[in-house]
Amino acid sequence: MSAPAKVQERVDALRELLHHHAHQYYVLDAPEIPDAEYDRLFRELQALEAQHPELLTPDSPTQRVGGKALEGFAKVRHKVPMLSIRTETDIEASGARNFDARVRRELALKEGDPPLEYVAELKFDGLAISLRYEAGVLVQAATRGDGEIGEDVTQNIRTIGQIPLRLRAAPPVLEVRGEVYIRRDDFERLNELQRDKIAKGARNEKTFVNPRNAAAGAVRQLDPNIARQRPLSFYAYGWGEIEGGPDFRTHHEVLQALKAWGFPVSDRVAVASGADDLIAYHQAVGRDRDSLPFDIDGVVYKVNSLALQKQLGFVTREPRWAVAHKFPAQEQMTTVESIDVYVGRTGKLTPVARLQPVFVGGVTVTNATLHNEDEARRKDVRVGDTVIVRRAGDVIPEVVAVVPDRRAAGTEPFTMPRTCPVCGAAAVREEGEADYRCTGGLFCSAQRKFAILHFAQRRALDIEGLGEKLVDQMVEAGVIRTLPDLYRLGLANLVALERMGEKSAHNLLAALEKSRQTTLPRFLYGLGIRHVGETTARDLARHFGKLDAIMEAGVEQLLQVPDVGPIVAESVHAFFQQPHNREVIEQLRACGLHWEEGEPAAQAPKPLSGKTFVLTGTLPSLSRDEAKELLEAAGAKVAGSVSKKTDYVVAGAEAGSKLEKARELGVAVLDEDGLRQLLSS
């Protein structure tokens, strides 16, 4: 094969790949590879086309801006095209120097001429939007599309609080350009919410790869109600058409005017003189990047003088007077070497991907969280897979997606272990919860420090002087491994610890001695049984009187306790079923912990026991789960459908066929107030 044929083949292959990925990214908002990878392919094509200009075609991805309008949106023709920005790939200071040198050359400036004035800005990582105001009223908002034709997304953009719907004292026609984005904290919350919905069984929900993707998906959403639920923000950084406005001389003047007209403009905009100032700006922003509340993928340099901008003009898809100077990408590809399960201090199990080390967001990352079983399954991350890893700001690095087509044969789906990898106790996932938890409690070394602190706190065993630092120190020195070890401490163990004087040691021993005499509710609470707070501990103690009775109680018996519903009953039962928990309790008793035991309370039946309820519609303040839990705690049964056996239907807003059925059958119907009255009577 001759060289040019080979080159042609590669060029064709690159174009096809780039077309595919651009479609995924711009049209479907569903990128399959990280931007850094896309940019590598893009640059490879650019280089080949530069070496072989005869291979250049007008439809090459290098010659066009971004995406294509989605069907379903009205199309908007931009009077002033919305362009892309040339990217300076050199991450080092020379990026700014290259740009400055190029601009000076194009303007035919000489070495002795004064430095050029620039404006340096953040490069927000979101979605470009053009906002059109006529007589001060927002009449249209459009996406960039292919630069010439975008999508009319006015309805969705109107839901963004930061975008003024009406301007005071603005020119008769004004087109503002800026970026719609999602703040990192809003993004984390959004994904938490999504994970929660998925854990509760929602089928059509997904988590978002990154804030840009979530923002773009929200703006290009056919249902404005969905857009409304996404926490979108906005920054203005430019303009299209202006009619009848003041005479602007510089880019910076326009930005100030935009601010005065009521648009959010970043306060990190800086006027810079020559390449040195640009370099300083790039470095300063680079240092602050992680602590910014939103993602940026670089900074943008623009020639400040509008006259010079005009003189410089455009190439196909980019103005010559601006450049994007990037930072290290926040998403990269790497491979998964293993998937381990990490046990947190409260017993939560988190699957973590161990990665082939990769430089992402400015640091080398070797681990990334997979959050929980559902997430790992939904993304179907497997050992050996090529994945996209994201690290932005102070957020823990996470695997956002598997790169399709790169999976080797013979890989196995990940399954969550059913036992704790640290202590071997059963790991369980409660209904409606996203996480597995180790039931090892006191016995699990991953949870040990937390368990000891919980046990020692004032509202539990009240061991004065046993704080976090001391617990860390003792656990790390191996002086205490389990709770009973606390009561086996001697003066010699304690004074051997660093920074522990004899007086403090005596005080601690006295506090431990004093805590041996306690109450059953304090002891129960101190055990750290999931869902057992102080109140529940008191209720359990009052109902059963004796610890042994609680330890032997079945779920049915536990459900007899006032205010104890199925989740609490299951949790208490599961805790005392674990042999090692019983062992710890026996040892504590053997160490002299004691309390006064009482008689079981007279069995008053629960107020709603024997009654069947059906919930329908949305209640004003209670979620479906909360209402169910309250009812079950009061002894009621909650059923899914209305029948003659139903005693009450609790109906909220938008109640449908169940309410009709209730009326048909003459079943009593309650609203939330009625339900609360019944519960409190």
Ligand SMILES: NC(=O)c1ccc[n+]([C@@H]2O[C@H](COP(=O)([O-])OP(=O)(O)OC[C@H]3O[C@@H](n4cnc5c(N)ncnc54)[C@H](O)[C@@H]3O)[C@@H](O)[C@H]2O)c1
């Ligand atoms: N992962 C993929 O598969 C995939 C596919 C296609 C494109 N991409 C990514 O898309 C990007 C290229 O897209 P592009 O052509 O839109 O260029 P760009 O996004 O890199 O730059 C132009 C855009 O920058 C934005 N911008 C942010 N702050 C700005 C400011 N202060 N002033 C002016 N503009 C500002 C505007 O929205 C403008 O449209 C690359 O990062 C590429 O990796 C990724």
Ligand SMILES: [Zn+2]
């Ligand atoms: Zn464990």
